[in-house]
Amino acid sequence: MYPNDFYYSKDHEWVKIDGDNATVGITDFAQKQLGDVVYVELPQPGAQLEFHQSLGVIESVKAVSDIYSPVSGEVIETNEGLNDSPELVNEDPHEKGWVVRIKVKDKAELEKLMSVSEYEKYLEGLEE
């Protein structure tokens, strides 16, 4: 279910590292909690993000939720497909439903995030 090579945050964002860049989205757990996603407010490319700064907002029918940047760096690309098809976040949260790509400032920050096994354990704790 959760890809092995991703990093995970306690706020249920995932990070996939590719060279200096990080692709960021929300996890399957998060999309299930939110329910039907109907709108994603994306940041502007070029925006500078601090670790855990709000980078955008996901709105489902019943709730609005911040997306916190799991790394610091510069926004280089956003998933424009979400403007017309926000439901991609529900349907394919770990791939087509990605939210932003960030040029990572400090890879050492990744140590603050969880591995897949740590994240799965974290979820078990939440579901109890």
Added chain:
Amino acid sequence: MKKTRLYSAHKKEGAKFVEFFGWEMPIEYSGIIQEHMAVRRKAGLFDVSHMGEIVISGNQALDFVQYLTPNDAGRLDANKAQYSALTTPQGTFVDDLLVYYMDENTYLLVVNAANTDKDFRWIVDHQKGFDVDVLNQSDDYTQMALQGPKSPEILKPLTEIELEKMSSFGVERGAVAGVEALVSRTGYTGEDGFEIYTLAQNPEKIWDAILEEGNKYGIQPVGLGARDTLRLEARLMLYGNDIDDSTTVLEAGMRWLIKFKKGDFLGRESLLKQKEEGLGRKIVGFELLEKGIARPHYPVFIANEKISEVRSGSFSPFFQKSIGLAYLPLEYTEIGTEFAIDIRGKRIKAKVVPTPFYKREEKR
């Protein structure tokens, strides 16, 4: 937390639960949008057993109901229910409710879950001088709502009640799936449908039979999430959002339910005065003209001045846009008037639109 008698049926259907005023209720099963559209196009089944049921009985039951509510309960009979309200002396809402005639000395009030205890106290506090008994039967009743265009076809084979002779707000009594029930042609979705009340210990027989019969029509169990979006599209008021003890019945656009000629009732004088002097504000429906979703309590601005707040606000699954309700000064309530809503620090344009947002095509 309280559970309804249908709790294990919801578990079986894979419901997600939420705490709702002390009740553990299904918020969604397959997803709010899918459930919403099932009710608009086919049918949906809701467990609404959290609603309160208060019984007023005695020689002066009718007089007392007339005193508590602005609509004319004198027009009710065993085959007719009525939408009404509990009003304060100021003409504002203690609650909104349905009134059922059980027999000439007994009336059943169906009230909001959030208000059941408050309403019960309100009613008891006002019973002095009336020969009546007041009983809170909320925990005894199971209430289900079958809603959507396919509802009559689904219910028909399960009951001997002649559904075709029931008009809107019609009431009949009889067995449904072998369980004694009261059935009314009412609901909270803007669709045709029925609400089914039973005191039986095995209400899941009705629930299961409706889902089984409805299967071929595409029925879905529906949670509180879609109940809220459905009722908002139909501009049906939600106590606590759109109406409360600071909003009058007239400001809420419900002049039609006030029967001034029936005689005295709580709030009559205030409402009459407000009717004669004119309203300062009125509730309107709006839609957003830009991207975003207006949610309850977001500030409403006219010409850079904060005027009020969004009352109900949501994404509309049927229209695929953001809709809501707000109170505006009377001079800004014309259809087409533009104003702004503050969404996370940004002023987003909104426009007053006609309501109900959604109106079904009448077939009956």
